[in-house]
Amino acid sequence: MKKYSFLPALLLIFFISCGPQIQEQDSSSSVTVTYLDFSNRDDQFEGGIRMVPIQTPKGEFRVWTKRVGNNPTMKVLLLHGGPGMTHELYSCFDGYFPSEGIEYIYYDQLGSYYSDQPEDQSLWTIDRFVDEVEQVRKALGLNKDNFFLYGQSWGGMLAMEYAFKHQDNLKGLVISNMMASLDEYEKYAKEVLGPQMPAEVFAEIMQIEENEDFDNPRYEELLLEHHYQHHVLRMPLEEWPEAVMRSLKHVNPNVYVYMQGHSEFGITAGATLKGWDRRADLKNIKVPTLVVGAGHDTMNPAHMEWMASEVQNGRYLFCPDGSHLSQYDDQKVFFEGLIRFVKDVDQGKF
Structure with a gap:
């Protein structure tokens, strides 16, 4: 996890915008669809973009989504990290998913740049974000026959929490670059x-943290040189x-700091995610899961790797040259493994 002002570590990732025409066969109805054909879609007017209304305890807001491609059995909703980052981290998905015929949906969570950004801090809770994902699922027509949920970093935490509550709606789950504690x-x-x-x-960084002197430019300087570029x-x-x-x-x-x-190097005392731990609950996840x-x-x-063994139906993908954004720095391994998982689940091979 990272912090905004200075390149957050809880980054989280994926999506597409153009590509060749790809044919996919609907196994349930044997109807062939054209991957990038937007005709007769309710989001054709804006090329896949849709502002989804979200009901919250503080009223209605809207979140930004963009759907890329058509596939009746493989639809991947991307949960970015942060909290408070954006879908832009997943732009590299454009280079891989279209050629495989996998549909995917960019999504900025409430509070993020392309969605509404209310200032009421009572909205920034895990349970409310889980409810938001469920509302997005319903609005986009995702269900257990087609819905793959991908989450990275904070998005991985959110994906786990969604699965604990709503896994019957999932076809597959991907927890990327996120521990369970x-x-x-x-x-x-x-x-x-x-x-x-x-x-x-390291001693200087720890001293700055102990003093809570996070606005000190030296803090960012040290992290940029010795941490961000390595991890x-x-x-x-x-x-x-x-x-x-x-x-x-x-x-x-x-959103991020709150x-x-x-x-x-951890969660600041007083931050609402402090102490989050779901290790004991992983065994309750039965849906096919890639970690x-x-x-x-x-x-x-x-x-x-341990998490993949704890869920009931798990697989582990290791990116040896990757860091927190392994979709960029170990891209071939990352996408080969991710695409294989989605297709294996779709074809009943998982």
Whole structure:
């Protein structure tokens, strides 16, 4: 997980916009559809974009979605990280899903840049976000015969929480770059990742955190050089994809800080996600589940491999060269594994 002002670590990811015409066969009705044919769709006017109304305890708001492609049995809803990041992290999905005929939906959660951004902090709870995802599912006509839910980082946490409550609506679940315990995440960050830095650098970072001096420009400077480029996205900053930089520019710090806090090595005391732990509940997830871990992630890959063994019907995808955004820095392994999972589940091979 990361914090806004300075490149959040709880980044989370995926989507498309154009591509070749691909034919998919509907196994249930033997009806062939054209992948990029928008005719007779209610979102044709804006090319797949739809503002979905969401009912909340504080009134009605709207969230932004964009549907890409047509496939009656494979529809992937992408949950971005943060909280408060954007769907833009998943732009690279455009390079892979269309050629495989997999339909997917970009989605900015309430409070994120392309959706409404109310300032009432009482809206930023896990339960309300789960209810929001359920309302989006219904509005988009997703169901157990076609609905794959993908979540990365905070989105992975949200995907788990949705599955605990609504897994009967799912065909498949993907938990990407997210552990099942934030205390374990913090332990891994401080005991494993931090000590990989030069000792004096890590000591200075910890001192800044202890002083809660998060606005100190030195904090961001040290993290950019010694942490982000090694564990968030393993590329020199000047080579980070434009879509990633755009998402960082658009992050909503009010949502992020309230739920996650400022720290890059755990959850700040007082943040609402502090203490979140669902390890004991993973065994209740029965839907086919893919857990994605990466060799250089901010999240412990061994923990995520364990998660895949805890759910009733799990598979582990390891991206050895990847970090928190492994869809970019271990892209071939990431997409080959993700596409194989979606197709295996769809074809009854999982």
